[in-house]
Amino acid sequence: MARKRMIDPKFWEDGKIGSLEPLARLLFMGLISQSDDEGRLNGHPSLIKSSIFPYDGDITIEKVEGWLEQLSGFKLIIRYEIDFQKYIQVTNFIKHQTINRPQVSKLPPPFTEESVNVHSNDAIIELIDQNNNATNELNDHAQKKLKEEKLKEDKLKENKLKEIKRNVREESDDDIRSSLHKLINDCKIEKYTLHDLEIIFSYIGDVDVEVIEAAIKKASGKEHINYAIRTLEGMIKQGKTKKEHLFTKAIPEPGMVLQSNPSGRTRSGKPNLPIVESNAGSNVVSAEELEEMRKLARKLDSPNTEAVAH
Numbered sequence: 001m002a003r004k005r006m007i008d009p010k011f012w013e014d015g016k017i018g019s020l021e022p023l024a025r026l027l028f029m030g031l032i033s034q035s036d037d038e039g040r041l042n043g044h045p046s047l048i049k050s051s052i053f054p055y056d057g058d059i060t061i062e063k064v065e066g067w068l069e070q071l072s073g074f075k076l077i078i079r080y081e082i083d084f085q086k087y088i089q090v091t092n093f094i095k096h097q098t099i100n101r102p103q104v105s106k107l108p109p110p111f112t113e114e115s116v117n118v119h120s121n122d123a124i125i126e127l128i129d130q131n132n133n134a135t136n137e138l139n140d141h142a143q144k145k146l147k148e149e150k151l152k153e154d155k156l157k158e159n160k161l162k163e164i165k166r167n168v169r170e171e172s173d174d175d176i177r178s179s180l181h182k183l184i185n186d187c188k189i190e191k192y193t194l195h196d197l198e199i200i201f202s203y204i205g206d207v208d209v210e211v212i213e214a215a216i217k218k219a220s221g222k223e224h225i226n227y228a229i230r231t232l233e234g235m236i237k238q239g240k241t242k243k244e245h246l247f248t249k250a251i252p253e254p255g256m257v258l259q260s261n262p263s264g265r266t267r268s269g270k271p272n273l274p275i276v277e278s279n280a281g282s283n284v285v286s287a288e289e290l291e292e293m294r295k296l297a298r299k300l301d302s303p304n305t306e307a308v309a310h
Contacts, residue, residue: 005033008096016074023059024067027052028076031090038105039093043068043079043086080110101145176209177201183216184225192225199229203236210243211235 007029011017017025030052035041042048045064053059068088071077078089089110180200184192203212215235219228240246 020070024070027067028071035090036105037099037102039090040105040107041088043088078110082108173204176204183213187216187220189219189222189225191223196225207241208243211240214246
């Protein structure tokens with residue numbers, strides 16, 4: 001099937017083209033426009049005349065035959081026959097045409113075992129090379145097309161997978177939101193707004209759900225949910241973002257600094273033990289002193305201790 005073709009401006013400067021009769025040049029342009037994507041077309045003079053000169057009654061089949069011979073003599077075309085059917089191959093067609101998505105020719109190529117050739121061996125070799133180049137270009141285009149289709153298919157699969165993961169995550173987040181909302185109500189926290197809930201829910205994914213639940217439980221019985229929000233923010237500042245962090249207690253290590261509480265006793269009446277800090281300075285506790293303090297703490301916590309009786 002004929003498609004739109006390009007004519008190089010240098011076409012008119014070519015010496016071979018300049019040697020042709022004006023109507024032979026026009027015929028050559030007509031052959032280019034009527035060729036398939038590999039530069040082939042039916043070569044019977046009557047068919048060519050009706051295709052290229054349909055309105056010119058004074059142009060006879062004999063004249064067309066003569067112009068075809070001129071084109072063939074300058075090796076601008078190659079005429080050949082297969083099974084008594086005439087064909088034409090435009091030489092250097094692929095070289096001068098840029099074709100988007102070229103289609104394989106339905107016409108047989110020249111110089112097969114069944115073809116009848118009347119040209120020199122050089123012309124045969126030249127056209128065979130052109131056919132090989134055309135075949136390679138078609139193969140390259142086919143491979144490029146396959147790669148584009150593969151990339152497109154992979155992209156569709158990737159987008160589909162992302163959509164599935166997003167839907168699963170949204171469903172999971174909805175379940176977590178419902179669970180946290182129920183926990184807030186179970187903890188008798190009565191005053192909160194949708195904005196307050198969104199603040200709580202905004203931490204989903206940033207911290208473990210167990211950490212959010214712990215903050216809500218600490219606010220159990222409180223009137224407003226702000227207590228839970230502040231508690232959660234404080235836990236995050238302390239680095240408690242994983243559920244494992246909820247069960248970790250700080251144990252003083254030898255060499256850590258102790259800071260004394262000047263009040264002397266706690267509200268329960270027990271002697272106040274020094275507060276452990278990590279600041280470098282004086283009053284460094286040795287391993288032996290640490291063990292003595294642990295013994296004293298166990299002794300004070302005993303229900304039969306005299307200090308407790310008082």
